Amino acid sequence: MSTQNRWKIYNPSSDLRILVTKMLPGQIWIDLLINAGLRVEVNTSEELTPKRILLKKIGNNCMGVIGQLTETWDAELFKALKKAGGKVYCNYAVGVDNVDLNAATEYQIAVGNTPGILTETTAEMALALTLACARRIVESDQYLRADQFKGWLPGLFLGERLKGKTLGIIGTGRIGLKYAKMMSYGFKVNLIYYSRRKNEELENSIVRFNYLLKENNENPISIKKSDSLKELLIKADIVSLHVPLNNETNHLIQTEHLSIMKDTAILINTSRGAVIHEAALAEHCAKNKNFKAGLDVFENEPVVNDKLKKLKNVTLTPHIASATRWTREAMAKIAALNISGIINEFPFWDKEDVEPFLEKGSPRAVPSIINKQVLDRFYD
Ligand code: NAP
Ligand code: GLV
Numbered sequence: 001m002s003t004q005n006r007w008k009i010y011n012p013s014s015d016l017r018i019l020v021t022k023m024l025p026g027q028i029w030i031d032l033l034i035n036a037g038l039r040v041e042v043n044t045s046e047e048l049t050p051k052r053i054l055l056k057k058i059g060n061n062c063m064g065v066i067g068q069l070t071e072t073w074d075a076e077l078f079k080a081l082k083k084a085g086g087k088v089y090c091n092y093a094v095g096v097d098n099v100d101l102n103a104a105t106e107y108q109i110a111v112g113n114t115p116g117i118l119t120e121t122t123a124e125m126a127l128a129l130t131l132a133c134a135r136r137i138v139e140s141d142q143y144l145r146a147d148q149f150k151g152w153l154p155g156l157f158l159g160e161r162l163k164g165k166t167l168g169i170i171g172t173g174r175i176g177l178k179y180a181k182m183m184s185y186g187f188k189v190n191l192i193y194y195s196r197r198k199n200e201e202l203e204n205s206i207v208r209f210n211y212l213l214k215e216n217n218e219n220p221i222s223i224k225k226s227d228s229l230k231e232l233l234i235k236a237d238i239v240s241l242h243v244p245l246n247n248e249t250n251h252l253i254q255t256e257h258l259s260i261m262k263d264t265a266i267l268i269n270t271s272r273g274a275v276i277h278e279a280a281l282a283e284h285c286a287k288n289k290n291f292k293a294g295l296d297v298f299e300n301e302p303v304v305n306d307k308l309k310k311l312k313n314v315t316l317t318p319h320i321a322s323a324t325r326w327t328r329e330a331m332a333k334i335a336a337l338n339i340s341g342i343i344n345e346f347p348f349w350d351k352e353d354v355e356p357f358l359e360k361g362s363p364r365a366v367p368s369i370i371n372k373q374v375l376d377r378f379y380d
């Protein structure tokens with residue numbers, strides 16, 4: 001059956017129509033949208049939804065859309081949404097690199113996203129990939145399943161101990177900060193970070209952690225902000241990327257950057273694939289067998305560089321860093337509240353933390369609109 005034919009319609013008697021371009025986990029989001037009096041059309045197909053289908057489904061009556069990071073929301077789509085009476089688009093993600101924010105603003109479409117509630121989940125995945133690389137988990141699992149395990153050996157699958165290593169964090173926003181704390185508190189790694197601003201919260205938390213280490217007669221750990229990406233790459237044993245994808249961060253890591261990293265370095269990417277030049281990374285990993293990469297995101301998803309797929313020193317996951325049940329259901333609720341809040345003309349939420357919206361009787365506000373500054377006269 002084609003994608004076009006797999007749309008499920010909830011509350012068909014309403015003509016306040018919205019689209020949800022993929023089925024979302026849980027029940028709360030759909031109940032919320034139905035209770036807001038909306039007719040909800042959900043694409044139940046797992047295939048990517050092409051632009052021509054999106055345009056066709058928007059048609060001439062559509063108030064809003066919950067869309068996916070696999071879709072490119074450009075000027076043509078926002079123009080069509082505006083023409084159909086649309087007011088709001090919500091990306092079911094925190095990253096909005098697939099959304100033309102300027103075009104949405106030009107057409108007076110509010111753009112929402114789902115920040116914060118995926119912070120721990122994504123940081124935990126970066127941590128999982130770090131351990132998988134350091135301790136060669138996937139490679140050794142495959143070895144065992146292939147019946148190659150002939151008994152304990154002193155030199156079998158030697159990996160890297162994390163304690164005392166230097167961790168380089170590129171982008172210490174919500175996720176980078178959380179991952180840095182998990183790694184430093186848990187494994188006592190030293191930190192070096194590359195960010196545009198000094199991260200007071202991170203620096204202060206390490207000062208406090210060092211008091212605790214001192215009380216326990218353990219060595220303190222260090223933290224350094226670096227203004228030089230090069231310095232971080234040279235010094236770090238582990239490098240983890242947590243920047244959004246934009247013009248500045250596209251191909252931030254290329255051959256010249258990989259070549260100055262340690263031979264035994266671990267590179268983790270849970271941000272966006274195009275932050276790394278994927279072909280250059282594949283070349284580098286093929287030539288440097290002790291170098292390891294743990295990747296959740298890829299430059300041309302769902303296509304993944306063939307060379308990468310063949311390498312034992314690379315661990316790959318299919319863009320699942322935010323995939324815990326709690327997070328994905330919370331993202332669905334925030335997305336639904338972004339849509340219903342705009343349609344009900346609720347005020348914008350003025351705090352960073354959207355978790356109050358996950359409780360019963362959530363605030364009467366729109367949780368997370370990105371272009372609200374330029375939409376100040378939106379409800380006039
Ligand atoms: P965030 O809180 O906005 O953090 C992003 C950080 O990157 C900010 O600290 C920002 O610095 C920094 N940054 C931006 N451009 C930079 C540059 N050119 N050089 C250095 N630092 C730069 O975002 P988040 O919630 O942590 O999410 C980060 C990204 O992770 C998202 O945009 C998304 O693409 C990705 N993500 C992926 C998954 C997944 O499933 N794999 C899940 C969730 C998120 P300033 O503070 O100076 O602006
Ligand atoms: C996932 O990749 C997100 O940006 O939420």
Ligand code: GLV
Nearest residue numbers: 151152153154156
């Ligand atoms: C290993 O299993 C050990 O006991 O050292």
